[in-house]
Structure formats: structure tokens, C-alpha cells
Amino acid sequence: MLSIVGILTIGIIVALLISGRVTPIVGLVLVPVIGALITGFSLDAIGGFFNEGIDSVISVVIMFIFAILFFGIMQDTGLFDPFINRVVSLTRGSVVAVAVGTVAIGAVTHLDGSGASTFLITIPALLPVYLKLGMSPYLLLLLVGLSASIMNMVPWAGPIGRAGSVLGVDPTELWRPLIPLQIAAMILLLLLAAFLGFREKKRIARRSEEISDEAAEEVAATLDTAAEEDEEKESLRRPKLIWINGLITLSMIAMLVWGIVPTGFVFMIALSIALPLNYPKVTDQMDRIKTHAPNALMMGSIILAAGSFLGIMEGTGMLDAIAVDMVAILPAFIVPYLHVIMGVFGVPFDLILSTDAYYFALLPVVEQIVTSAGVDSVTAAYTMIIGNIIGTFVSPFSPALWLALGLAGLEMGKHIRYSFFWVWGFSIVLMVVALLLGII
Template identity: 65%
Template sequence: MLSIIGLLTIVAIVALLISNKITPIVALVLVPIVAAFVAGFSFAEIGVFFNDGISDVMSVVIMFIFAILFFGIMQDVGLFDPLINKMIEVSKGNVIAVAVGTVLIAAVAQLDGSGASTFLITIPALLPLYKRLKMNPYLLLLLVGTSASIMNMLPWAGPLGRTAAVLGMEVTELWRPLIKVQIIGLVLLVGLAVLLAIREKRLIAKRGDFNEKLFEDAAAPVDGAQDAASMKAAALRRPKLLWLNTLLALAVIGVLVWGIVPAGFTFMIGVSVALPLNYPNMKDQMERIKDHAPNALLMAAIILAAGSFLGILNGTLMLDSIATDLVTILPAFVIPYLHLIIGFFGVPFDLLLSTDAYYFALFPIVEQVAATAGVASLSTAYAMIIGNIIGTFVSPFSPALWLALGLAGLEMGRHIRYSLLIMWGFSIVLLVISIFMGVI
């Protein structure tokens, strides 16, 4: 009975998340409570399960809030502007250089862990180059999306935070083995960008409108007065403090990788230093916090709701019951490889499940079932992360992707047709390499 209730709970949550009728917070909080009542648990017992679940994710919540604030401030002060502008300057006028530059620019822009800000930075800057070189704008979206997905393995990005919340572990511990996967992934993506650019160059030549001369100020926006948002962004820049901000960002990332103090505390210190350093006026400091607080609080609220969901499903033993019963149903030879099978189909899952549904509903079941065959929880986590994360920005459930499509004037269906197989193939290659490296 617990297995049936648990499965119905997960199916209901997945269906609600897919429907986009309600927020993940509502689905993750209310459905498990109802399920627990149906299973015969009292409100007092549910309260205990809630406390256990929340305590498991609290460190992740703190890290998310202050990481988003820190990198938001670094974007405000223009920390990444010189590097991005230099890449645009070097790459303009050459199809292959533009493609490679796109990968690198997107990787830098994604350092704040926000797909929306990455698309806001890269697409307006690079789309004029693609148009003037007659390059396919869907190639731009493919390269930016794949590069951002690789960088999305950072601990302050969504997938690792969700996984760490499920496993009840420190997110930086989960991230460290993935650093080498990210490096290899970026190197492979640069190679893929070169191959796709060569193909694109041939297509342009075939159409007869290829022109590889350097374009003066190719990435400059069209003539016209700056709008209010641009003027506000310019006022927040701190070019004279570039090197101090660079040292601060490197110090924060260095301490994070070192692991000497908790990630949340590291980012808390970083925010506390960055605010007075760049904005001595208290009013300006509060404005920066208010500007980035919505993103930080939204992710924190989702993680807390997930903690409640997982606390109830674990406390009621629904997940254990589902795993036990699935073991008796699945063929014995499949169970030790279940995490690899799910990882292999990770990108197509992005077309069926939202990120929340994948990590909060599917992952706990796969982890429990695979554990019965002696598969380590971390191995299951890495297989499902690496197998799925490359498809983040080919999914119609990604709000940031809809923003990107709007910025570039492109269509979701054509983007999926252009990018899905390439992203899936890239994901499988990265999954296989991770297996040979011993990460999985």
C-alpha cells in the first residue's frame, strides 16, 4: 500500500510540474502531506518528517541564497565584461572563431549559475555577429545552451543543489569530482563547435553569401538612445575596481574548491565584502540585495519545499517501499545498470520532465532501487546528472530557454529539431568518458 501511495504521489507531483498549472512549491508541499494522511500518519508525525527533511537541505538553501547574491553583484559591477568584450573583438568576422568564442563567452556568463542572465548577456552581444556572417542563429542557441549546461554543474546552479538536497550532503562535496568532467566537456564542446562551424561555413558558401572579412564594431547595438535599463546597468559598473573584484571572486571560488569552510559561509563572506567594496552607500547596498533577492528566494523556497517532500517520503518509508517492490518487478540483470540506462536517456527525459520532477521525483526512486544492487548513491547521482544536464536548454520546461528564444526571435520546435540529437550525442559521449574516468 505504501508503494502505491508513494508512486501516486510522485506521479501526481510530476504531472503537476509538467502541467505548469501550479508552482513547484505548491506541488512539493501539499501533495506529500495529503499522501501521508492517506497512509495513516498523524499531523504531529508529518511535522517530525518535515523537520528532518528541512534540516537535510538547510546548508544548500543558505549556499544558494548567498551564491546568487554574490554572482549577481559580480555581474552588476561588470567583472566579466572585459573578457566577454575581448572574445567578441577577437572572434568577429570568422565563422570558426565566432563559434568557439560563443562557447567560451557562455561558459563565463554562466558562472553565476543563472541561465536567464547567460542568455541576456550572450544573445544580444553575439546575435549581430551571427546575422552579419549569415550564420544560423539556432547554432548560437545550441552552443550557448550546451556550454551553459556544462557550467550548470557548478554547486550554486540548480541540478547539483537539488541532488545534494535529495542525498542530504554538502553540495561542494558532490561537485568536486565533476570539475574534471566540466573541463573535459568544455574541451570537447570547443571541438564540436569547430566541426559545426566548418559545416556552417560550407552551408553559407553553398548559399553564395559567405563573407569572412572583419566587421567593424560587429557586435555593436543599432543606433539609438540607451534605454533606462542600459543606463542603470552602466551606472552599476565599477571598472576602476576590476582587479579587486577579480581577486575577490578568485578567492571565493578558491576557498569553495578548497572546502575549508562551508559553501554558504564562503558566499556569505563574499557578499559582505563585495557590497561595501563596490557600493559604499548603504542605500545602494540594499538596492543590490533587493534586485537579486527574488531569484535567490525563489530557489531557496523550492529547495525548502523539496526538503519537506523528501522528508515526508523518507519518513513514511514510501521511497523504501517503492524501491523494495521495484526490485521484485524489474529483471535482476537490469537493476545494477538502472542508473546508466536512465543517464543514457537523460536528455530525452528533459522533454518529458521538468528539472524539479527529474531530480526530486525520478532520482530518489532510481537511487533507492540501484542501491539494492550495491550501486553507490553518488554513482547514481553522477550518472543521472551528467546524462541529463546537457539537455537543460533544449527542454520546453526551461523558462530561461523561452527567454532565449524570445531574445533571438526563434521557435522552440525548430530549436529542438536542430539541437536535440547533437546535445543527446554529446551527453552520451560525456557519460561514457565519465565511466572510464571512474566518476561513475
């Protein structure tokens, strides 16, 4: 009974998340409660499961809220502008250099973990360059998406936080072993960008026609939009404080790597220093918080809802029941490698599952199954994370990707056809690299 209700609960949540009929919060909160009531648990018992689940994720919620606020304010101050502008100026006129520079810009702009802000910065800045050189805008989206996906491994970006809440592990603890993989992945992506740049250069050479009128109009529209945004944001820039802001950011990252202070507390301190330093007026400080609060609170509320879901699923024993029954059904030789199979097909899962469904519905079940076969739960999580995270921005369930497509005037179907196999192949290569590094 527990197993059947548990599978139905997860299936309904996944279906709701895929259909987009309800927000993740509604599905993650209501469906498990109904499932627990059906299996005979009282409201008092469900309340206890809820408390246990919330206790397991509250530190993650604190980290997310203050991390998003901090990096959002650093973006406002223009901390990353000199780097972006320098790369753009250096790469003009060279197709290969533009491709390689796109990766660098994508990585830096995604330090805040927000896909929306990454695309808002990179697309308007680089699309005119791509169109002027006759380069495919879909290549721009592929490279920025891959670069941002690699940076998505930072604990405040989303996937690691979700996995941490599922495992009951501090996301920063999960992130530290992934740092060598991130470095290796960026090197591999730079090489891939150079290769794709050479391929694009040959394609352009074969194509003699000029940029179409429609493309030229897109360039003009993008430049106009960028100019308007620059006017609005200029008052927030703090060029004279760039070195101090850089020092604060580097010190904060060093503290995260060191791990002696709780992650959420590090971001609290960094935000408390940076906010009055850059915006002395209280009204300006409140404006900055209000601007970035929606993203922070949305992510925090989803993690809290996930804590409720996991607390109820674990407290009722539904996850354990599913794992035990599936182990009995699956061939014995598959069970110890189920997480590897899921990791290999992580990017295709991005086409049918949202990030929330993958981490809050699929990961807990797989983790329960493979740990029964002696696989370490963290190893199982790493395998599924690495296999899936690279496909973040090829998924139609990514709101930030739709924003990018709108900014660039591109189509989702063409983007998936252009990028899917490059992204999937890159994810499998990273799994091999992670294996060689001893991460999985």
C-alpha cells in the same frame, strides 16, 4: 499500500510540474502531505518528517541564496565585461572563431548559475554578429546552451544542489569530483564548436543570398535593446575595481575547492566584502540585494519545498516501499544498471520532465532501487546528473530558454529539431568520459 500511494504521489507531482498548473513549491509541499495522511500518519508525525527534511537541505538553501546574490552583483559591476568584449572583438569576421568564442562567453557568463542572465548577456551581444555573417541563430543557442549546461555542474547552479538535497550531501562535495569532467567537457565542446563552425561556413558559402530584411530588422532591434540596457547598467559598473573583484571571486572559488569552510559561509563572507566595496551607500547595497533577491529566494524556496517532500517520502517509508516493490518486479539483471539506463535517456527526459521532477521525483526512486543492488548512491546520482544536465537548455520546461528564444526571435520547435541530437550525443559522450575518469 505505501508503494501505491508513493507512486501516485510522485506521479501527481510530476504531472503537476509538467502541466505548469501550480508552482513546484505547491506540488512538493501539499501532495506528499495528503499522501502521508492517506497512509495513516498523524499531523504530528508528518511535522517530524518535515523537520528532518528541512534539516537535510538548509545548508543548500543558504548556499543558493548567497551564491546567486554574489554572482549577480559581480555581473552588475562588469567583472566579466572585458573578457566578453575581447572575445567578441577577436571573433568578428570569422565564422569558426565566432562559434568557438560563443562557447567561451557562455561559460564565463554562466558563472552565476543563472540561465536568464546568461542569455540576457550573450544573445544581445552575439546575435548581431551571427546575423551579419549569415550564421544560424539556432547555432548560437545550441552553443550557449551547451556551454551553460556544462557550467551548470557548479554547486550553486541548480542540478547539483537538487541532487545534494536528495542525497543529503553538501553540493560542493558532489561538485569537486566533477571538476575534471567540466574541464574535459569544455575542451570537447570547443572542438565541437570548431566543427560546427566549419560546417556553418560551408553552408554559408553555398547560400548566395543576402541577409533578409527581417533579419536586418532583428539586428537593429537587438542593438537598440542592448544600447538601452547598457545605459541603465552603466551606473552600476565598477571598472576601477575589476582587479579587486576578480581577486575576491578567485579566492572564493579556491575556498570552495579547498572545502575547509562551509560553502554557504564562503559566499556570505564574499558577498559581505564585495557589496560595500563596490556600493558604499547603504541604499545602493539594498537596491542590489532587492534586484537579485527574487532569483535567490525562488531557488531557496524550491529547495526547502523539496526538503519537505523528501522528508515526508522517506519518513513515511514510501520511497523504500517503492524501491522494494520495483526490485521485485524488474528483471534482476536490469536493477544494477537502472541508473545508467536513466542517464543515457537523460536528455530525452528533459522533453517530458522539468528539472524539479527529474531530481525530486525520479532520482530518489532510482537511487533507492540501485542502492539495494549494491550501487553507491553518489555514483547513481552522478550518472543521472551527467546524462541529464547537458539537456537543460533544450527543455521546454526551462524558463530561461523561453527568454533566449524571445531575445533571438526563434521558435522552440525549430530549436529542438536543430539541437536535440547534438545535445543528446554530447551527453552520452560525457558519460563515457566520466566512466574513463572514474566518476561513474
